[in-house]
Amino acid sequence: MDVLNPPNPPATVEEFRDRLAAVSDSLPRRLRQCADHIAANIDRIAVSTVAELAAGAGVPPSALMRFCQIMGYSGFSELQKMFREAYAPGFPDYTTRLANLKTGGAGSPSALLAEFVEAGRLSLETLAKSADEAALVEAVDILATARTVHIIGLRRAFPVASYLAYVFEKMQVPAMLHDGVGALDHRHALRDGDAVLAITFAPYSVETVAIASDAQARGLPVVALTDRLTSPIARASRAILMVTEVDFGAFRSLSATLAMAMALAVAVGSRRK
Amino acid sequence: MDVLNPPNPPATVEEFRDRLAAVSDSLPRRLRQCADHIAANIDRIAVSTVAELAAGAGVPPSALMRFCQIMGYSGFSELQKMFREAYAPGFPDYTTRLANLKTGGAGSPSALLAEFVEAGRLSLETLAKSADEAALVEAVDILATARTVHIIGLRRAFPVASYLAYVFEKMQVPAMLHDGVGALDHRHALRDGDAVLAITFAPYSVETVAIASDAQARGLPVVALTDRLTSPIARASRAILMVTEVDFGAFRSLSATLAMAMALAVAVGSRRK
């Protein structure tokens, strides 16, 4: 065990999240996989076994054990005990429904539609449950006081970025969309007093991370909208809005991300009046 | 095992409750203690062990095992498995969490988030109920047989258009995104055998309608993704995918539209293999 890790393990879910965010930067590959999977499935810890979680993370059970110890626990059992005690009731059984849907009408367009609808609903639900209010408030603060908001998001994140640009324009918030058109380097557009809103999901695009780091290096605040606390952009950001989307097959929805984006944009817009 | 007990165990929490109520009248002392304690602590089954529950009920573990079998399961593990799968994310459940988010007061960032989450969910629900299966099948047909798919969507529809372009690219469907950059007229890019996928919402952008009409005039099939059957684009389209979004204040969500877009893109992609 590392001397840097305090011996007292997180005693609440909040503390657990904090420690997770704190250590995940400095984790080697397998342990980071553990961290990511645990972060995305924090609500299933109480009802899972080591083997199940390890399989989900794509690591051998022993890696997950090491992860538990790095988090400050004696082992998985101690960690799980905390989650079992901290649990709260209530079961809308969506997991089983989704499983049923998947085995059902495979392939037809309307079956696909049903899948994506369900994935979207689940994502929204997860967002409601896991949203970090403090981070959201901080993000609004940063963007509401910025001179100009620079929005960057490519590939899968681009629709979100362009939507934010649209809403900001409608609300007369000075914003600039960095879209990668022409492979121009827009970094010189950053001025003192500006802020960056960076959106990226695994696999993280280097351009986005680069702009965020650049801004950070120049002392400009960065708000990140991303899918993992362990995202490479996290280090460069002052506020991290984490959104996990449920995916169906290889395709991930954007419902939760857009809901978060809308809330952010409207909050910023009305704060600036 | 009793012949009166059907061999198929309850598969949902509801069924479990029903069976519990049905049998508990005719149970001997110890087994009734089990039934009572289980009924009172139904939400702890997923996170407890046989020993814990037995102790809570004041019976030996073997009594609880017999109880599980009377309920129709092979043992405790099978019963617990059902509850673990049904165990939806524990922390505050969805509705109470939404209520919590709103306590920040109207206009607070988290209240806004709650509203947009709710709007998104409602939109998805409506879509699930009202989707026109025939139109969707026809749209997939048209796009799957097209040489190149021309995607056009501006303003609020642009994020959807760019997302479709992204998914098509990932699925190796030849597609071209008409983005209005430089106010160029891209209509001459349309060739015989191509198809147009036009996305527009009120107030409908003239560029989108123009491209659709042009394609129609030249005999190319047009698929429309829009919000009204009376949309100006409807006349020019061979298949109309109608999606109505719930709006919150002046802001309309995109959840349902994106779910439809994903289903469409994936269906087309896999049809083209």
Add this chain to the structure above:
DNA sequence: AAGTTTTTAGAATAAATATTCCAAAACGTC
């Protein structure tokens, strides 16, 4: 490129947990 440290996988082991079984107790019937 050789040596040092860190990280990893998986087999081996330990611990917890579930399940069975049967002798004894309780119950009901005559």
Add this chain to the structure above:
DNA sequence: GACGTTTTGGAATATTTATTCTAAAAACTT
């Protein structure tokens, strides 16, 4: 109060699950 039936408790066993340990691989350092 003896006899068959049902119910019970707990010890014995089986199974699952967690944890440790070590040799090998990978990643750094110099």
